[in-house]
Amino acid sequence: MAFFITVNSIFLSVFKLLSYFMLSQGNGAMMPAQYSTLLYRSPVAWGILFFILLFSLDVSSAQSPNKSGADLSIKTMLDSKKEAKQSLNQYDYSQAFNVPEDEFERGQPRSAIAGYLRAMRAGDLALATNYLDYRNLSEKTLNVGKEELARQLGVVLNRTLWVDLNSISARQEGRKNDDLPSYRELVGKVEYQGNDVDILLQHIPRAEDKVKIWKISNATVEKIPRLFKRYSYSPLGEFLAKRLPAIDLFGVMLWQWLYFTLMMLIYYCIAKAFTWLTAFITKRVYKNVSEDVLSFIKEPIALLIAVILARSFRDEANVTIAFRAVTEGSTLLIIAWCWVCFRFIDLMKIILAEKFIAQEKPLAVYLLRPAGTVIKIIIFSIAALNWLENLGFNPSTLLAGLGIGGLAIALAAQKTVENIIGAITLYTSAPIKIGNFCRFGNSFGVVEEIGLRSTRIRTLERTVIYVANAKFIDMNLENFSEREKILFRPKIFLAPDTPKENIDALLVAVKAMFSSTEMVAESPIRAHFKAYSIYGLELDILAYVNTTDFDVFLDEINQLNLNILALLNAHDCKIQVMAERVAE
Numbered sequence: 001m002a003f004f005i006t007v008n009s010i011f012l013s014v015f016k017l018l019s020y021f022m023l024s025q026g027n028g029a030m031m032p033a034q035y036s037t038l039l040y041r042s043p044v045a046w047g048i049l050f051f052i053l054l055f056s057l058d059v060s061s062a063q064s065p066n067k068s069g070a071d072l073s074i075k076t077m078l079d080s081k082k083e084a085k086q087s088l089n090q091y092d093y094s095q096a097f098n099v100p101e102d103e104f105e106r107g108q109p110r111s112a113i114a115g116y117l118r119a120m121r122a123g124d125l126a127l128a129t130n131y132l133d134y135r136n137l138s139e140k141t142l143n144v145g146k147e148e149l150a151r152q153l154g155v156v157l158n159r160t161l162w163v164d165l166n167s168i169s170a171r172q173e174g175r176k177n178d179d180l181p182s183y184r185e186l187v188g189k190v191e192y193q194g195n196d197v198d199i200l201l202q203h204i205p206r207a208e209d210k211v212k213i214w215k216i217s218n219a220t221v222e223k224i225p226r227l228f229k230r231y232s233y234s235p236l237g238e239f240l241a242k243r244l245p246a247i248d249l250f251g252v253m254l255w256q257w258l259y260f261t262l263m264m265l266i267y268y269c270i271a272k273a274f275t276w277l278t279a280f281i282t283k284r285v286y287k288n289v290s291e292d293v294l295s296f297i298k299e300p301i302a303l304l305i306a307v308i309l310a311r312s313f314r315d316e317a318n319v320t321i322a323f324r325a326v327t328e329g330s331t332l333l334i335i336a337w338c339w340v341c342f343r344f345i346d347l348m349k350i351i352l353a354e355k356f357i358a359q360e361k362p363l364a365v366y367l368l369r370p371a372g373t374v375i376k377i378i379i380f381s382i383a384a385l386n387w388l389e390n391l392g393f394n395p396s397t398l399l400a401g402l403g404i405g406g407l408a409i410a411l412a413a414q415k416t417v418e419n420i421i422g423a424i425t426l427y428t429s430a431p432i433k434i435g436n437f438c439r440f441g442n443s444f445g446v447v448e449e450i451g452l453r454s455t456r457i458r459t460l461e462r463t464v465i466y467v468a469n470a471k472f473i474d475m476n477l478e479n480f481s482e483r484e485k486i487l488f489r490p491k492i493f494l495a496p497d498t499p500k501e502n503i504d505a506l507l508v509a510v511k512a513m514f515s516s517t518e519m520v521a522e523s524p525i526r527a528h529f530k531a532y533s534i535y536g537l538e539l540d541i542l543a544y545v546n547t548t549d550f551d552v553f554l555d556e557i558n559q560l561n562l563n564i565l566a567l568l569n570a571h572d573c574k575i576q577v578m579a580e581r582v583a584e
Contacts, residue, residue: 097173100211104130104327107187109201110170113163114213120154128154133204133218141222149221152228155241158320159231161188161199174203174214184217192230197223237318251322259318264332265308269308272298292347300343304336326388329390335382342380345372367424370452422469423452431473436481437550440472485521485544486553488560493536501531503537506571513563514543517557521546538577 016178099107104127106112116131124309128150134142141149155162169175174185182201189196202217233241247254279294332539349368418523432438436447438457445457445465454466467475494503510527514520530540541564545556568575 016202016286020541057164059140066258071136099262100206100213102206106213106215107171109174109214110165112201113187113216114165116150117157117163120150121246121248131215132221133202133215135204135218137218141225144225149224152232153216153221153224153296155233156190156224156227156231158322158572160190160321162321162325163187168201174201185214187216190227190231192223192227197227232317234315234317237315248322252320252326256318256320256323260310260314260323261389263314264306267309267313268303271302271309273303275302277389290350292350296343296347300336304333304340307332309338323381324523329387331387334387338379338383342376345375348372352406358382366450418470420452420469420565422471422473423450426455426475428467431480432478433481436479438480440467481548483548485546486548486550488520488545488557490541490545490561490564492539492541492564493533493576494539495576496536498537498573502571506567506573507539509567509571510541510564513560513567517560517563519545519547519562 007398025128078278086129092274101107104112105115113438116128119125119128119131125147129146132146132150132153134149136144144152168187169185173182176182178186180186180200185201185203187201189198191197194545198220200217200220201214202219203212203214205211206213232238236261237255241253242260244253244255249257272284275298279297282289282297283294311327349409352368353365401418426432432447432450434447434450438445438447440457443457443459443465447455448458448464449456452468452469454468455472457465457467459465507527511525514527515522524542524544526542528540530538532538543560545553547553567573
């Protein structure tokens with residue numbers, strides 16, 4: 001029961017945090033309008049969440065079991081049946097000579113009550129009558145009928161008392177230190193009008209030979225009609241119980257499975273109609289609401305509401321101790337909450353994906369899928385452990401084993417974890433993107449894939465390099481694809497005997513040519529006589545081409561180089577060939 005309340009709190013907390021985070025982004029295009037309007041501004045959405053929270057709390061109080069079955073769980077039931085069976089098969093043979101032979105195994109208290117319970121599970125009322133003492137009963141009680149009295153007692157026990165056979169004596173004479181007469185054995189107590197009514201076995205003489213056997217006391221049988229009036233099934237439950245086969249699963253009768261399945265379907269139809277109407281109204285109010293949001297309301301929310309309704313308003317008249325133990329597992333409720341959480345995570349992934357794309361961080365979208373998977377695994381693990389605990393199994397041993405195994409896996413996967421963290425860094429900070437041309441270390445290449453373990457890069461030689469993410473993020477990365485324009489800086493050395501007037505005219509002409517070229521940026525434009533060198537008179541010529549396409553850049557500088565060559569010829573400026581200068 002703690003699971004869905006905990007998940008409810010987590011669900012609402014995460015919801016509020018995400019809403020606050022999205023609201024803090026301002027009025028820009030970071031948050032898709034159709035989601036933001038519905039998820040944290042719509043009174044309809046918050047009304048649904050409040051409804052679920054309210055009924056979840058009601059369920060937690062409504063599901064408190066009867067005190068007779070407070071500690072009963074599926075595991076307790078199974079263990080009790082197993083131990084009782086072993087005990088019945090392996091009772092103390094040293095006392096065997098004291099146990100009278102009886103075709104119905106009524107020689108000892110435990111086997112007598114066990115025989116009655118077996119007959120009731122098999123639906124054999126004629127056999128069950130052999131375990132009740134009908135002596136000295138009032139005429140009113142006898143008029144009920146022997147088989148009907150046996151059936152009514154079975155209903156009362158099913159609804160109020162889990163008979164633990166291990167607590168009943170297996171000795172022929174019964175338990176002697178229980179403050180009861182020696183001829184009586186206590187099976188259990190049933191609450192009736194504020195008082196406890198004892199369900200007793202009595203040591204009585206067998207009719208045919210006066211041998212002492214154990215039967216359900218006639219004092220108890222006399223009280224069956226009154227107890228049954230208090231604990232009988234509903235009219236529909238009585239109708240189904242009498243007409244369907246006496247088949248049980250985990251102690252729950254077939255008619256109960258059918259009855260509560262039918263009720264669950266009815267509540268699901270009600271929840272479906274409610275959520276469909278809610279989605280319809282939401283669609284009319286918020287024209288741009290996404291189909292994903294409407295689907296979230298009409299599917300997982302509908303199932304969750306149906307389960308909560310079924311648990312809150314179930315017909316307690318048809319609930320037995322065994323059925324309560326089964327429902328305490330909260331199987332359907334945990335499944336419904338898991339589905340809600342999983343679909344909510346998927347919805348958040350869609351919202352965040354659009355948000356990252358709007359922020360020009362498309363690589364971060366690749367991180368959403370593994371992150372969502374990890375969160376789902378955590379939720380599923382918590383749900384599974386809570387489910388096992390609800391069934392009565394102790395998850396501590398499993399958690400201890402997982403802790404040791406997790407430590408070993410963590411040590412073995414240290415490098416893998418480092419690479420995953422490196423991938424997260426590359427996704428979120430986005431220093432490079434898929435398709436970028438970059439320099440990393442001493443190599444150049446195009447980024448083809450950023451995986452969880454490594455980054456794949458295609459080099460200029462068309463080979464492929466795989467670099468571990470943990471190592472890749474520590475490298476000096478130069479991203480050429482992030483340039484908004486490309487530098488044009490030719491190296492020109494003039495002959496030492498070039499006249500000053502020719503150099504001045506050349507530099508002025510080069511600046512004018514740059515200024516008149518459409519693809520060249522207006523600033524900076526440089527054309528200067530830089531220095532004397534052993535290679536000749538060095539010119540400093542610099543400009544930027546307004547393109548990020550390298551092929552366009554090459555076409556443009558091809559024309560610029562031709563224009564500069566024409567200006568060199570026009571102003572009689574001779575290029576100094578380095579090989580000639582070095583040879584001198």
